[in-house]
Amino acid sequence: MRDALGPAGLKLINVLGREEADRLSRRILRELGLMALLTPDDRYRFGEHLIKESAPVLRVLGRCIMAQAIIHGAKTPPSQ
Amino acid sequence: MIRLPFTYRDVIRNSIKVCWQVDDLLPPDFELDLSRPQLPESIARAMVLDFLNEREQLALNHIRSHAYMNIFIFVEEYVIAQTLHHAEAELFGDHDALRALLRFSEEEIKHQAMFNRYCAAFRAAFQGPCEVLGSAAQVANVILGHPPMGVMLTTLHLEIVTQQHYVDSIRDHGSNPLFTRLLKHHWLEEAQHTKIDMLELAKMAEYAEPEVVQTAFHDYLTIIASLDGLLRQQVEMDLTSIQAFCGRAFTDSQVERYVVLQHDSYRRDFIRLSITHPQFLNFCDELWPEGARLVTNQLTTYQAA
Numbered sequence: 505m506r507d508a509l510g511p512a513g514l515k516l517i518n519v520l521g522r523e524e525a526d527r528l529s530r531r532i533l534r535e536l537g538l539m540a541l542l543t544p545d546d547r548y549r550f551g552e553h554l555i556k557e558s559a560p561v562l563r564v565l566g567r568c569i570m571a572q573a574i575i576h577g578a579k580t581p582p583s584q
Numbered sequence: 585m586i587r588l589p590f591t592y593r594d595v596i597r598n599s600i601k602v603c604w605q606v607d608d609l610l611p612p613d614f615e616l617d618l619s620r621p622q623l624p625e626s627i628a629r630a631m632v633l634d635f636l637n638e639r640e641q642l643a644l645n646h647i648r649s650h651a652y653m654n655i656f657i658f659v660e661e662y663v664i665a666q667t668l669h670h671a672e673a674e675l676f677g678d679h680d681a682l683r684a685l686l687r688f689s690e691e692e693i694k695h696q697a698m699f700n701r702y703c704a705a706f707r708a709a710f711q712g713p714c715e716v717l718g719s720a721a722q723v724a725n726v727i728l729g730h731p732p733m734g735v736m737l738t739t740l741h742l743e744i745v746t747q748q749h750y751v752d753s754i755r756d757h758g759s760n761p762l763f764t765r766l767l768k769h770h771w772l773e774e775a776q777h778t779k780i781d782m783l784e785l786a787k788m789a790e791y792a793e794p795e796v797v798q799t800a801f802h803d804y805l806t807i808i809a810s811l812d813g814l815l816r817q818q819v820e821m822d823l824t825s826i827q828a829f830c831g832r833a834f835t836d837s838q839v840e841r842y843v844v845l846q847h848d849s850y851r852r853d854f855i856r857l858s859i860t861h862p863q864f865l866n867f868c869d870e871l872w873p874e875g876a877r878l879v880t881n882q883l884t885t886y887q888a889a
Contacts, residue, residue: 511791515676544791565676572673575732576788577796 508533508540511576512547512569519565528562544578586786586870588779592680595779599687602772606698609769616702616709618642622649622763624756627749629849635838636830643829647714647822649763650706653699654716655818655854656770659742660692660699662724666735667692670784681783688780691773702766712829715821717814727807733788733796734803740781740867741808741858746774748857782867789871801868801875805882808855812886815850819843848888855886 509516509529516525532553533539541547547569554566574580616622623645625631630644671685707714717723727735750771753764789797823842827833834842858864859879869876 511677514678518676543793568672568675568677571669572677575670575673575784577731577733577792 509550510541510547511572512541512550515565515568519561544573544576547576548573548578548580585790588782588786590779590783592678592684592780592783595684595776595783596680596687599684599691599773599776602776603691604769604772606694606701609765610698610701610705612701614701614705616705617760617762618646618709620760621645621758622760623652624749624752624759626752626756627652627849627853629845632845633842635834635841636826640826640830643710644822644826646706646710647825647829650703650710650714651716651818651822652853653702653706655815657696657699657703658717658720658723658814660696661720662727662735663739663742664689664692664696665724665728666732666739667780669732670736684780684783688777691777695770695773698766698770712825714825717818717821723810723814726810730803730807731796731799733785733792733800734807736781736785736788737800737804737868738807738811740778740785741804741864742854743774743778743781744861744864745854745857746771748861749853778863785867785871794872797872798875801872801878805878808859808882812851812855815854816847819846819850822846844888851886851888856883859883859886 507513513525513529516529519525520528529550532550533541536546536549536553538546538550541550551566551569551571551573554569555563557563557566570578621628621630621642625645628645628648630636630641630648633641633644636644667685667689671682671689674682674685703716727738746767750764750767753759753767788800820843823834823839823846826842859882865876865879868879
């Protein structure tokens with residue numbers, strides 16, 4: 505699963521451990537209708553989804569994934 | 585994928601080795617000795633203005649040294665915000681990159697503190713007004729409005745010039761040893777920052793779509809054109825300051841000559857030194873060969889007629 509998430513995968517595993525990272529990322533990918541995070545835009549959407557989770561650490565993680573996606577060229581909505 | 589002969593861990597190791605404290609270079613109560621030039625003549629270019637006498641040329645050198653410090657305070661404002669953004673992106677991920685970027689931010693804040701201390705001592709010692717660019721946050725806002733890759737290319741550009749400034753100061757035996765020491769210590773840390781810039785840019789290029797890399801070069805050149813506009817404003821401010829110091833208004837032809845020569849000098853110091861620097865051009869070539877050509881083509885724009 506880590507390969508399917510690009511650089512976001514390492515962050516998820518570091519914070520949640522491999523098993524929980526796997527479970528959470530599969531769920532979010534399914535909700536987003538994605539098979540993998542292939543582009544910075546995909547990772548941005550993944551991070552955006554993550555900040556809606558209830559756990560504070562996941563919200564921080566979501567912000568970091570979004571920040572990294574922007575740096576890697578994600579096209580953000582005008583409000584960002 | 586761009587391969588670089590250093591890692592974030594190497595940069596951290598070097599950064600610890602070369603680290604310095606502001607108080608060691610400029611004690612809090614230090615007084616500036618304005619009896620001799622501060623900047624090397626190759627940076628200030630005061631002596632070519634033969635309608636100024638020796639005392640006035642020395643004052644222009646001092647005015648330029650104040651503006652020099654202020655320009656770095658100015659650009660470091662956006663660099664700090666940018667590196668913190670890049671550090672946030674590495675949280676929970678690559679801890680070496682995170683640590684290198686946080687050291688980078690901290691060092692830039694320290695450089696601002698050092699330059700601010702110099703400028704305060706300058707204002708206490710210099711006779712007369714000496715205006716400098718004053719809207720750092722506004723400029724940071726404009727630069728940070730561009731996508732991150734073009735901003736990072738700009739940062740690399742600005743950090744590379746510090747190396748040549750230090751080399752200039754060693755070659756010029758007339759320049760002030762204190763100023764040479766400041767340029768040296770600034771460069772020592774900026775040399776580490778240029779490596780981080782390149783590591784970040786290489787990573788960005790790896791993940792970004794090709795058009796993002798291409799846009800980055802156009803953004804960078806747009807930012808450099810804005811920088812040139814700011815340098816031109818500083819030339820006008822310096823002109824006002826030196827006329828106030830001399831106690832006379834220059835003739836039209838002297839003003840014209842002053843603006844042409846001094847603008848060219850600023851362009852050399854802050855634009856040409858980078859866009860002709862082999863390390864910068866080679867790295868641009870690795871990012872996008874056409875981009876390196878675009879950069880080289882800019883030389884005619886920023887070269888004296």
